[in-house]
Every structure is written in structure tokens, then in C-alpha cells.
Amino acid sequence: MTTTKSSSQRSPRQIGRDWQYLGELGSLLVGMAGESEIVLAALDQALEFLHCESAELVLYPYAGRSGLVGTADAAGQDCRELADTGEGSTPAAGRHRGLTVQVPGFPEPVGTLRLVPRRATRGAVLARRAAAFALVVGNSVTAVRGLEAERRIVDATYRTAMLDRLTSLGTRSLLVERGEMTLSAAEANGRTAALLLFDVDDFKRINDTLGHHAGDRVLAEFGQRLRRGVRESDLAVRLGGDEFAVLTTQVKSPDDVENLADRLLRELAPPIVLDDLEVSVRCSVGIAVYGDDGATVDQLLRAADLAMYAAKGLGAGRWQRCHPTVQTLDDRRSLDDDLRGGMLEEQLVLHYQPQVDVHTGEVTGFESLVRWDHPELGLLAPTQFVPLAERAGLTSQLAVAVLGRALTDYPALREIAPECSVAVNISARNLLGRRLVGDVERLLAAHDVPADRLTLEVTEPAPGISPAVHETISGLVRLGCRVSVAEFGSGQSSIMALSRYEGIRELKLDSGLVTGLLTEPTCDRLTRAIIGTAHALGVRVVAEGVESGQIVAHLRELGCDVLQGYFVQPPAALHEIRHWATQWPRLHADRLGLAVSEVS
Numbered sequence: 001m002t003t004t005k006s007s008s009q010r011s012p013r014q015i016g017r018d019w020q021y022l023g024e025l026g027s028l029l030v031g032m033a034g035e036s037e038i039v040l041a042a043l044d045q046a047l048e049f050l051h052c053e054s055a056e057l058v059l060y061p062y063a064g065r066s067g068l069v070g071t072a073d074a075a076g077q078d079c080r081e082l083a084d085t086g087e088g089s090t091p092a093a094g095r096h097r098g099l100t101v102q103v104p105g106f107p108e109p110v111g112t113l114r115l116v117p118r119r120a121t122r123g124a125v126l127a128r129r130a131a132a133f134a135l136v137v138g139n140s141v142t143a144v145r146g147l148e149a150e151r152r153i154v155d156a157t158y159r160t161a162m163l164d165r166l167t168s169l170g171t172r173s174l175l176v177e178r179g180e181m182t183l184s185a186a187e188a189n190g191r192t193a194a195l196l197l198f199d200v201d202d203f204k205r206i207n208d209t210l211g212h213h214a215g216d217r218v219l220a221e222f223g224q225r226l227r228r229g230v231r232e233s234d235l236a237v238r239l240g241g242d243e244f245a246v247l248t249t250q251v252k253s254p255d256d257v258e259n260l261a262d263r264l265l266r267e268l269a270p271p272i273v274l275d276d277l278e279v280s281v282r283c284s285v286g287i288a289v290y291g292d293d294g295a296t297v298d299q300l301l302r303a304a305d306l307a308m309y310a311a312k313g314l315g316a317g318r319w320q321r322c323h324p325t326v327q328t329l330d331d332r333r334s335l336d337d338d339l340r341g342g343m344l345e346e347q348l349v350l351h352y353q354p355q356v357d358v359h360t361g362e363v364t365g366f367e368s369l370v371r372w373d374h375p376e377l378g379l380l381a382p383t384q385f386v387p388l389a390e391r392a393g394l395t396s397q398l399a400v401a402v403l404g405r406a407l408t409d410y411p412a413l414r415e416i417a418p419e420c421s422v423a424v425n426i427s428a429r430n431l432l433g434r435r436l437v438g439d440v441e442r443l444l445a446a447h448d449v450p451a452d453r454l455t456l457e458v459t460e461p462a463p464g465i466s467p468a469v470h471e472t473i474s475g476l477v478r479l480g481c482r483v484s485v486a487e488f489g490s491g492q493s494s495i496m497a498l499s500r501y502e503g504i505r506e507l508k509l510d511s512g513l514v515t516g517l518l519t520e521p522t523c524d525r526l527t528r529a530i531i532g533t534a535h536a537l538g539v540r541v542v543a544e545g546v547e548s549g550q551i552v553a554h555l556r557e558l559g560c561d562v563l564q565g566y567f568v569q570p571p572a573a574l575h576e577i578r579h580w581a582t583q584w585p586r587l588h589a590d591r592l593g594l595a596v597s598e599v600s
Contacts, residue, residue: 018129018132021049022132022133022136025042025045025049025133025136026136026139026140028041028045029041029042029136029137029140029141029144030140030143030144032140032144034144035059035068035141035144035145036068036070038137038140038141038144039057039059039068039070040070040072040077042057042070042137042140043055043056043057043070043071043072043077044072044077045133046072046113046115046133047072047073049129049133050115050117050126050129050130050133051117051118052115052116052117052118053073053074053116053117053118054071054072054073054074054098054115054116055071055072055073055113055114055115055116056069056070056071056072056113056114057069057070057103057111057112057113057114057137058070058111058112058113058114059103059110059111059141060109060110060111062110062145063145063149067111068080098114098115098116098117099114099115099116099117099126099127099130100112100113100114100115101113101115101127101130101131101134102134103134103137103138103141104134104135104138104139105138105139105141105142106142109138110138110141110142110145111138111141113130113133113134113137115130162174162177164223164237164238166216166219166220166223166238167219167220167222167223167224167227167238168223168224168227169223169226169227169236169237169238169244170235170236170237170238171237171238171239172237172239172240174235174237175235175237175239175245175247175297176297176298178235179235179247179297179300180296180297182235182247182249183249183290183295183296183297185249186249186290187290187291191249191250191251191252192249192251192252192253192254192256192257192289192290193247193248193249193251193289193290193291194247194248194251194254194257194260194287194288194289194290194300195245195246195247195248195287195288195290195297195300195301195303195304196245196246196248196257196260196261196264196285196286196287196304196319197239197243197244197245197285197286197287197288197301197304197305197307197308198226198243198244198245198246198264198268198283198284198285198308199242199243199283199284199285199286199308199312200218200219200222200242200243200281200282200283201281201282201283201284201312201317201512202282202510202511202512202515203215203218203219203241203242205510205512205513206218206279206281209513209522209523209526210274210277210279210522214274214279217272217274218272218274218279218281219238219242221272222244222268222272222281222283223236223238223244225267225268226244226246226264226268228267229263229264229267229268230246230248230264231248231250233248233249233250234246234247234248234249234250235247235248245301245304246264247297248260254289254292254321257287257289258287258319258321261285261287261319262319264285265283265285265317265319268281268282268283269281269282269317271519271520276521277520277521277522278519278520279516279519279520280515280516280519280520282317283317284308284309284311284312284317284318284319284320285308285311285318285319285320286303286304286305286306286307286308286309286310286311286319286320286322287304287307287319287320287321287322288300288301288303288304288307288322289321289322292322293322303322304322306322307320307321307322308320310381339372339385339389339394339398340394340397346405347372347373347374347375348370348371348372348373348398348401348402348405349370349371349372349373349379349405349573350368350369350370350371350402350405350406350409350574351368351369351370351371351571351572351573352366352367352368352369352409352413352422352571352572352573352574352577353366353367353369353564353565353568353569353570353571353572354366354564354568354569354577354580354581354584355367355423355542355562355563355564356562356563356564356568356584356588356592357561357562357563358543358552358555358556358560358561358562358563358592359556361584361588361589361591361592362417363416363417363420363581363584364417364419364420364421364562365417365420365421365422365423365455365562366413366417366420366421366422366423366577367423367425367457367544367564367571368402368405368406368409368422368423368424368425369382369425369571370382370386370398370402370405372385386398395427395429395430396429396430396433396435396436396439399424399426399427399430399436399439400439400443402424402425403424403439403440403443404443404447406422406424406454407422407443407444407446407447407449407454408447409422409574410422410447410449410453412574412578413574413577414453416577416578416581417581420453421452421453421454421455421482422453422454422455423454423455423456423457423484424454424455424456424457425457425486426456426457426458427459428458428459428469430472431458431468431469431472431473432468432469432472433468433472434468434471434472436472436475436476437472437475437476437479440454440456440476440479440481441479444479450480451479451480451481452480452481452482454481454482455481455482455483455484455506456476456481456482456483456484457484457485457486457508458473458483458484458485458486459485459486459487473504477504482505482506483504483505483506484504484506484507484508484542485504485506485507485508486507486508487508487510488507488508488509488510488530504539505538505539505540506539506540506541506542507530507534507539507540507541507542508541508542508543508544508564509527509530509541509542509543509544509560510544510545511544511545511565512545513526513527514527514543514544514545514546514551514555514565515545515547517551517554517555518550518551518554524554524558527558528558531558531559531560532559535559540561540562541559541560541561541562542560542561542562542563542564543555543560543562543563543564543565544564544565545564545565546563546564546565546566546567546568547565547566547567548567549567549591549592549593551567552567552591552592552593553593556593563592567591568591569584
């Protein structure tokens with residue numbers, strides 16, 4: 001940079017050189033890495049531009065940080081932190097005969113500049129040049145501080161977007177940002193990459209029974225277990241809510257991915273301790289393999305999501321690979337047309353799960369569970385096509401088809417258990433419609449089945465029930481049908497439903513409550529209260545999701561009436577149920593822990 005000599009008379013050319021110099025000085029200072037560098041560079045330039053023996057530049061404390069004080073003279077430079085008083089600890093040499101100017105800033109001054117000129121006479125020219133110099137320094141400091149503040153905001157925003165505060169895992173944004181690079185690197189190195197999607201089963205039950213704070217603690221612990229279970233090179237993230245994902249490239253084959261899923265499920269399985277409670281947490285896992293199931297992170301997420309819902313259909317705590325059937329379910333645009341045709345061609349089939357008296361082992365009923373025997377894709381579970389029916393507006397037609405099939409099968413079921421009923425699940429969307437009561441009445445008459453032999457399982461939609469739902473449930477009760485409130489205790493159903501409809505004579509304990517009976521005191525207390533209240537209102541209680549003899553014994557102690565679950569019999573086709581029924585009289589006493597006197 002060009003320097004000018006101080007004088008009392010300065011030409012326009014000299015003034016122009018000063019302005020050019022100050023412009024270059026501003027560019028120089030703004031490019032500095034930090035404020036200490038600005039201080040040292042400004043002092044060096046002050047000695048030359050202002051013809052000073054020594055100079056001191058003080059920057060006041062700012063935004064919780066200490067200020068700075070820098071000095072320079074012929075012997076060298078020094079810069080150090082400034083005490084919070086805003087005063088320099090070491091005065092510039094000869095300060096008593098020097099010049100002090102304020103360093104302006106926005107919205108207030110940022111410091112002071114103290115100068116000791118080489119000549120005794122300072123004059124108005126030196127004061128003007130020093131003020132202009134200080135203005136450039138102040139503008140530069142203000143600009144650098146503004147950039148630093150913007151960087152801090154950007155950094156905080158990035159951390160918020162990329163790191164989940166509850167679990168300290170990454171977020172979906174981090175997965176998308178790093179995932180593509182991870183996949184490319186894996187392909188370049190000949191490694192297999194895969195995405196595992198984890199969904200906590202029955203997490204809503206935890207929130208509803210223990211509260212959201214407890215739910216957050218469960219998610220935080222789940223996230224930490226997942227972090228500990230994966231390798232350092234794997235990327236573990238929380239996608240949101242109770243969904244997590246792991247992107248791994250440290251596997252040699254798809255079989256290794258399945259082994260990883262098995263190992264993680266085991267490590268995630270132990271109950272989580274909340275104060276004096278043990279909370280049983282299980283999850284469903286969907287697996288998508290890079291190349292086979294998708295070539296991008298988005299495609300792998302989509303494939304893993306489909307596989308995860310298929311895993312839920314297998315039962316809690318299971319994993320499922322994304323296979324061609326699962327992919328086809330989502331990719332085929334004509335699948336809704338297939339479903340319409342399938343209902344007309346009777347491709348829908350029902351599997352049945354028995355319900356037995358907890359005290360005698362007598363078969364009291366069968367719950368019907370729909371399957372779609374697709375001509376190309378094979379036997380599909382409800383989780384694979386019911387959402388499709390809802391999106392396509394086919395819920396009413398689907399309900400009629402399932403009801404018709406259940407009533408067609410009822411005579412065969414009655415041969416197994418003469419006093420049994422058959423249960424059909426009715427969705428909330430069907431309850432909102434006005435056709436259901438008429439459809440049920442017509443189908444009962446067509447199949448000559450007494451209304452009290454048909455149980456309609458409904459999930460009551462919150463205490464603030466709509467008039468349409470109220471009218472539908474009341475109409476079903478007037479027909480003489482049994483109405484059962486399903487998923488009771490999951491947070492979806494209300495005890496008020498039992499008092500609101502006098503015809504409701506059954507409720508089904510949510511499987512999450514039943515599963516947690518032996519490990520979670522809250523589940524035990526809540527189940528005990530529900531059974532007591534239901535019996536006081538003349539309502540029988542069915543427990544679904546029964547998986548062990550210990551749970552059977554505990555439910556009998558609590559006063560439960562009816563059992564349903566894999567421990568009794570998994571859902572099966574009608575011919576398999578017939579075979580089961582021939583074996584059950586020999587097995588049920590031992591299976592349910594009944595004494596001979598109870599059976600006879």
C-alpha cells in the first residue's frame with residue numbers, strides 16, 4: 001500500500017491516495033481470520049500510515065468474550081486478552097503526549113486507538129487521518145463480528161438439523177447428506193451396503209400409560225443401545241418419532257445384514273429400567289440392501305419402510321428383508337384395480353384365531369383375519385394391502401367382502417364349537433360411513449346367521465366421538481350384534497365407551513398391555529383396573545397377544561374371561577383350524593394349567 005507524508009497542507013492527489021489506501025486497508029482487515037489478527041495488522045499499518053512511534057488498539061469485550069489489547073512500536077508487537085474493565089493493562093509508551101481516538105462500530109463503539117506520533121506537533125491533519133483510520137478499523141471489526149455471528153447461527157442450525165437432541169444420534173438430514181457418499185464409497189471398494197429401519201412396537205402405549213417424559217427416556221435409551229450396538233463406521237440416526245435407521249457398509253453379503261439385524265434385536269430386547277419400572281421394548285426391522293433394493297438413500301428408505309411394515313405383520317421383535325413381493329406392492333400402479341377385481345373373484349381369504357375360556361378351555365369364538373391370495377404375489381398380509389384399500393377408497397367394499405366371507409364360513413366354525421361367535425374387525429372409516437348397519441343386516445339375512453353370533457370389533461375413536469360413529473355403533477347394537485371395543489388400554493379407547501353404549505358387552509385388552517403384564521407393574525395395575533371396571537358394568541374381557549403359560553396364569557388371577565394368542569393357536573386357514581380343534585381337547589388342560597376337575 002502507498003503511504004503519504006503528514007503535512008498541514010495536503011494536495012487533492014495526496015488525499016486521493018489516502019482514500020485508496022484506506023480502501024485497501026479495509027479489504028485487508030476484513031480478510032483476517034480473527035480479531036487478534038485484525039489488531040496486529042491494524043497496529044502495523046498505523047505505525048506506517050500515521051507516522052507513529054507507538055500505537056495501542058483496544059477492542060472492548062463482546063458477546064461474552066474478553067476484549068483485546070494490542071501494542072506496537074519499533075521494538076515489535078504484542079496482542080493479548082483484555083480484562084472485562086475495557087481498559088488496557090499496559091499503556092502505550094508516551095501515552096501522555098499521544099492522541100486517542102474512538103474506534104466506531106455498530107450499534108456502539110468497539111474500542112479505542114491511542115497513538116504517539118513521531119513529531120511533537122500533531123495538528124488537525126493527524127487527527128482527521130487517525131479518525132478515518134479508526135473508522136476503517138471499526139467497520140472491519142464490525143463486519144468480521146457479523147460474519148462470526150452468522151457462522152455461529154449456521155453452525156447451530158446445522159447441529160440442530162443434523163443431530164437429534166434427545167438421542168444424540170444423527171437425523172434424517174444427516175443420513176441423506178452423508179448417505180450418498182457412503183454408498184458411493186462402498187460401491188467403489190466392493191463392499192455391501194444396507195439400510196436397517198427400526199420402528200418401536202407399541203410405543204404409543206408407553207406414552208399413553210407412562211407419559212411423554214417416560215417415552216422420551218425410552219427413546220433416549222433405545223438410541224444409546226443402538227449406538228453401542230453398531231460399529232463406529234456405521235451411521236445410526238433417529239428419523240423421527242419412534243423410527244431409527246442404521247446405514248452400514250461393514251458387511252460382506254446380505255446374509256451378514258440379516259445376522260446384524262438379529263444381533264441388534266437381541267441387544268435392544270432387554271427391558272429398559274425407568275426408576276422402579278421395567279419397560280419391555282421390542283421393535284420391528286425392515287432391511288433394504290444397496291443395489292438389490294435401491295440405488296439411493298431415498299429408495300433404500302422406501303424399500304426398508306415397506307419391509308418394516310411386513311415385519312410387523314410377522315409379530316413384534318422380527319425383521320424382514322425387502323423382497324420382490326414387497327417392492328411390487330408399492331410399485332404397481334394397477335394394484336388398486338387388482339384389489340377391486342380380487343374382491344369380486346373371491347381372492348380374499350380368512351384365517352381364524354380361536355378364543356378360549358380362561359377357566360375351562362372351551363372355545364367361545366374365532367376372530368377372522370383377512371388375507372389376499374394374489375394370483376401373482378401370493379398370500380398377502382393385511383398390513384400389505386389394507387392401507388392400499390384405504391388410499392383407493394375401498395374400505396367399505398373390503399368390509400362387506402370380509403363380512404360375507406366370515407358369515408359364509410360360520411357354519412363350519414359352528415361345527416367346531418356350537419356356541420361360538422365369529423369376530424370381524426371394523427375400521428374407524430367404516431364407522432364414519434352410513435352404510436355399515438344396512439350392509440350387516442343384509443348379510444346376516446342372506447347367510448341366515450343370528451345377529452348375536454357376529455362380533456364386530458371396533459376401535460373407539462377417542463372420547464369426543466362424532467355423531468356418525470355414535471349412530472353406527474348404536475345401530476349395530478340394535479341389530480343384536482355383539483360389539484367389542486378392541487385395543488383397549490392402548491390410549492385409543494376410552495372406558496366411557498362402555499357406559500355410552502349399553503349394548504357393548506366385550507372389550508379386548510391391547511396386546512401391548514398383555515405382553516407387559518409380567519415385567520411392567522404399570523401394565524399389571526392398569527389391566528387389573530380395566531377388568532374390575534368392565535365386570536362391574538357387565539362386560540367380558542378378552543386378552544389378545546397371549547404368548548406364555550405364565551401370562552395365562554396371571555390373567556386368570558386377575559379375572560380375565562377369554563384368551564387369544566399364539567400360545568393357544570396362531571391364525572390359520574379354516575382347514576387347519578379344524579385340525580387344531582381335534583387336538584385341543586387333549587391339550588388345553590395342560591396348556592392352560594387347568595386341573596382335571598376344572599375341565600370336567
